[in-house]
Amino acid sequence: MSKNFTMELAGRSITVETGKLAQLANGSALVRYGDTVVLSTATASASPREGIDFFPLSVDYEEKLYSVGKIPGGFIKREGKPSEKAILTSRVIDRPIRPLFPKDLRNDVAVINTVLSVDQDNSPEIAAMIGSSVAISISDIPFNGPIGGVVIGLIDGQVIINPNAQEREKSEMYVTLAGTEEKITMIEAGAKEVPDDVMLDAIIKGHAEIKKIAAFIKGIVAEVGKPKFEYKSAEVPQDIFEAVMQLAYEPMRQAVLTNDKTVRDENVAKLTEDLQSKLAETFPDKSSIISEAIYKVEKKVVRNYIADEGKRVDGRRLDQIRPLSAEVGLLPRTHGSGLFQRGQTQVLTTVTLGGINEIQRLDGVDLEEEKRYMHHYNFPGFSVGEAKTSRGPGRREIGHGALAEKALEAVIPDEDEFPYAIRLVSEVLMSNGSTSQGSVCASTLALMDAGVPIKAPVAGISAGLIVDEVDSNKFITFMDIQGIEDFFGDMDFKVAGTKKGITAIQVDIKVDGLSYDVIKAAFELTRKGRFQIIDEVITPVIAEPRKELSQYAPKMYRMNIDPDKIRDVIGPGGKVINKIIDETGVKIDIEDDGRVFVATADDAAGKRAIAIIEAIVKDVQPGQIFLGKVTRLMNFGVFVEFAPGKEGLVHISKLDNKRVGKVEDVCKVGDEMLVKVMEVDKQGRINLSRKDAMPENKDDNQ
Helix, strand or coil, rough: CCCCEEEEEEEEEEEEEECCCCCCCEEEEEEECCCCCEEEEEEEEEEECCCCCCCCEEEEEEEEEEHCCCCCCCCCCCCCCCCHHHHHHHHHHHHHHHCCCCCCCCCEEEEEEEECECCEEEEEEHHHHHHHHHHHCCCCCCCCCCEEEEEEEECCEEEECCCHHHHHHHEEEEEEECCCCCCEEEEEEEEEEEEEEHHHHHHHHHHHHHHHHHHHHHHHHHHHHCCCCCCCCCCCHHHHHHHHCCCCCCHHHHHHHHHHHHHHHHHHHHHHHHHHHHHHCCCCHHHHHHHHHHHHHHHHHHHHHHHCCCCCCCCCCCCCCCCCEEEECCCCCCCCCEEECCCEEEEEEEEEEEEEHEEEECCCCCCEEEECEEEEEEHHHHHHHCCCCCCCHHCCCCHHHHHHHHHCCCCCCCCCCCCCCCEEEEEEEEECCCCCHHHHHHHHHHHHHHHCCCCCCEEEEEEEEEEEECCCCEEEEEEEHHHHHHHCCEEEEEEEECCEEEEEEEECCCCCCCHHHHHHHHHHHHHHHHHHHHHHHHHHHCCCCCCCCCCCCCCEEEEEHHHHHHHHHHHHHHHHHHHHHHHCCCCEECCCCCCCEEEEEEEEHHHHHHHHHHHHHHHCCCCCCCEEEEEEEEECCEEEEEECCCEEEEEEEHHHCCCCCCCHHCCCCCCEEEEEEEECCCCCCCCCCHHHHHHHHHHHHH
16 A cells, blocks of 8 residues: 655655555655655565675666656667766665675665656755665565665855755765764765864764654654564574684684785685685585684684784784885876875876867766766776786776765866866776775876876875674774775775865775764874875875976867857868868867867967967958968969958959069969958958068068
8 A cells, every 4th residue: 555754854845655666576665855756676585695605785776867858868769887876876875774784694685776757956866865775674674774864065164954956066065974863874975175073063964864864764664664574594603603713713813914915815715724624524515604604703803903902913003004105107108197005005097188078978867967077997806816807897996986086076177277178097906905095196196297286185095993892882993994904894984185174085884883983083093194195105206286298198278269150160061170170180179158179289280270260250350460371363363261261362463572464473272371461341351462461561561
């Protein structure tokens, strides 16, 4: 039976309808927020997937272009693979709900959000997050929720919950926040150098709204929720765990105690092999369970080093960053390059500058239709010592690239100051923890090496967390997590920013949420870390952006013309603009508002193209001198094209200082000559003179 539930969220009504659509899913909800409509469904397999050691959850956010009245571009005319924005939204929904499922659940769970209608003032991402929480919570799938989610903006120092489209344009940050009634479960933020304390205050205010959403969903569950199903636990049997613990704990302490990831992996692999051999007789046909038990022992060892002894497996203090190094200008033909290394995490970023016509065109459901600054991230198998072929970017690569892009967006100069399309590519060459933040640091180096006038250097670092297994109010935070601490810790709290403030945050957790004290401690650590990286590594290598662009980068020339003159520059069928391009070898992009961008590596060609365009768009005045080309010979004179689409007559009497009998004695078709505008008659005909443009005659005619 269909039921509707409504609450006020940020001054607008949000309605959840259950029991009408997608009734064969384990749980479904239709969420209406203004004119935004999203259908969220949650479905689980009847039995667990065998032979896996993880919870198989998939979350999808499907943008339908009919939701904004668009027909998809291209030949196929239907939605294809998900857009980058859709993938990022799927990740944002996945991260806060994943820790709230039972850790020993192995049934496949699929959460699908279908965007049916979009009102730009009411975020479909938030509607999908709330809808996902409702669908799972009212289903029979075990879940320790619900969660709520909001977007936080900041305008003139005031925190705005779920800002509308106009407010988002003015906002100093865009923070997607999720949580339960008790704790924060996810933060994804982009900001314009917002101070840490301001960000923390905004998170606390956002959580106040999330508490209301969670309570609202609990009311829905109380009325229409199903009993949760029982499932086959994948937990390691206690007798096997105790046997492995007794044999493995001390050897594991020695195996992991090194700052070299390769050595540690080899030590653990050898210990695992030995333990499997020793326990094979006692627990026959339990190889996979023994491996899981060894994993749990390794996790306990790493956590106990930090919690009980206050040190890391590589010997560092809790607030100590691994050895740092940086270089710029490694690659001679790229427009800029930077190499950043933190311990065994190494990232190389390159910068490519292009004309404005090379911006990325977007085909999505939101208002963003193009992107001038692009950041891509690649994570090849060799970076972790794996022999696997390179394939297209997965969700993780897309997410990490987007995070680095977000971190640097606040310092990228605007188009008026730096009229280029900018593409960064971060190549992960070694990975042992927080490569996304390594990409941020390498990208700052590369941008300054390329001469991009960024507002300030940006650095990124991550903080980890160990929560006491008995008392969840007790915790330890630590800086610069490496791979093993990411695997076995409770949090990866990534923060990027300048010395002025935060530009990006991304938080992954494995516990049921973070308290305000944990978030505050993470901010303090990451602020210290990014200051250290900027002061000790980035600034000593390159203190400011280079004054000159690479000789291989295109030089950009810009001018503004009357929009009514655009048709003259383009010409019929593009004839005029194509002729300019053919003559000069430049790239030309003309915007609807009359901005003209000319890109070329040849300075003379750029100036020549600008001069030609100026000649086209400016009204011809007597006294102007042009370099033109002879197009036609007549008995009475020659016609000279002095700008594309503009020509005038040089009468035979104006061809030379001396008398000219035949025009062929002075010139032929295709010759270039300097000409001076003598007259523009009432009919717009232009009379030119070669004689008056000659150097020896110029002074006499001025």
